[in-house]
Amino acid sequence: xxxxxxxxxxxxxxxxxxxxxxxxxxxxxxxxxxxxxxxxxxxxxxxxxxxxxxxxxxxxxxxxxxxxxxxxxxxxxxxxxxxxxxxxxxxxxxxxxxxxxxxxxxxxxxxxxxx
Amino acid sequence: xxxxxxxxxxxxxxxxxxxxxxxxxxxxxxxxxxxxxxxxxxxxxxxxxxxxxxxxxxxxxxxxxxxxxxxxxxxxxxxxxxxxxxxxxxxxxxxxxxxxxxxxxxxxxxxx
Numbered sequence: 001x002x003x004x005x006x007x008x009x010x011x012x013x014x015x016x017x018x019x020x021x022x023x024x025x026x027x028x029x030x031x032x033x034x035x036x037x038x039x040x041x042x043x044x045x046x047x048x049x050x051x052x053x054x055x056x057x058x059x060x061x062x063x064x065x066x067x068x069x070x071x072x073x074x075x076x077x078x079x080x081x082x083x084x085x086x087x088x089x090x091x092x093x094x095x096x097x098x099x100x101x102x103x104x105x106x107x108x109x110x111x112x113x114x115x
Numbered sequence: 116x117x118x119x120x121x122x123x124x125x126x127x128x129x130x131x132x133x134x135x136x137x138x139x140x141x142x143x144x145x146x147x148x149x150x151x152x153x154x155x156x157x158x159x160x161x162x163x164x165x166x167x168x169x170x171x172x173x174x175x176x177x178x179x180x181x182x183x184x185x186x187x188x189x190x191x192x193x194x195x196x197x198x199x200x201x202x203x204x205x206x207x208x209x210x211x212x213x214x215x216x217x218x219x220x221x222x223x224x225x226x227x
Contacts, residue, residue, distance in 0.1 A: 031212050042119075042204045042217030043159065056214060091158070097212045103149055104215060106158040 004107035006092050012113045013082060020078045021110045025094030032075050033093040033104060034067055036060075043091055049075060050097060079112075087114045117142040119207050121218030129226050134192045136221045138205035141186065145207040148181060148188050149215065154201045162203075163190070164211070195225045 005024045013019055025032045030051050035043035046065070047057045051072035064082075069075040079086055089111050093104040118141040128134050140148075146167040151159035165172045165179045165188065172179050176195075181188045192199055205218045 033214065035217075040220070042206075042220050043215075045214040045216065048214055058214075095212045102211050103161045103164055104211070106151075106160070108158050 004092055004094050004105055006090075006107040006110050008110055009108065010111045010113070012115065014115050015082055015084060017082055018078065018080045019082060019112065020076055021090055021092075021112075022074060022076050023092030023094075023107060024074045025092070026105055029094035029096050029105075030072065031095045031097040031104075032069055033095075034075070034077050035091040035093065035106075037089040037091055037109070038087075046077075082112075082114050084114050087112055117145060117207055117216040119205060119216050119218040121205050121221055123221060124219065125222045125224075127224045127226060128195050130195060130197060132195055134190075134195055134199070134223055134225075136190045136203055136205065136223075138188050138190075138218050139186055140188070140207040140216075142207065143186070144209050145216075147208045147211045147213075148179070149206050149208070149211070150179060150190050151204045151206065151217075152201045153204065153220075159204060192223075195223075197225050197227050199223060200225045 007022045033048040034046040037043045047067050049069040064080045067077045089109040091109045093106045095104045096102045121138045149164040152162045153159045176193045178191045202220045202222050204220050206215045208215045
């Protein structure tokens, strides 16, 4: 078990470009979460999945953001027509989804910088 | 929706002293309260969590208390060490596998 992995670790792009991030959860974790963290703030919830079903999206998530988890394993987060305000760390987490002592485990994140 | 507040935003203590971070939440449906530690440039890591059916939980030098009536919960770190220096986030959720709402964080500095 290698933990939650995210790719890429860093992404620098020009405003207006599209970007896509990938998250591989801990194997057999059926819940997968996306959060965004800006400097000096706590992570903000964006969306989460149970298997391939997207259960909830934050109202913070504009129409330019889309997330998928097509086979219930890895997930992708796409941002279209990036804006300066999208610069942040995008964190992925996973959990087993069962009751009990099953906290969310975070990946190292993808840092997005918009030029 | 849920809102989590956290105080203080920065905290500086001498090595060996105790540190206390306090949080409040707004949604009475929240029953799960994790605490995460985040070192600079690293992922948030769970250090302790508490559920609403208990009022206190301890793990070595770390303890958390929960007052569900007042919607308050606190983190206590005793005998602080320089390696405790980090940003600490309190958080709230309905369950451990629901979305987690984080507080704004407390930057703890332990001075040797």
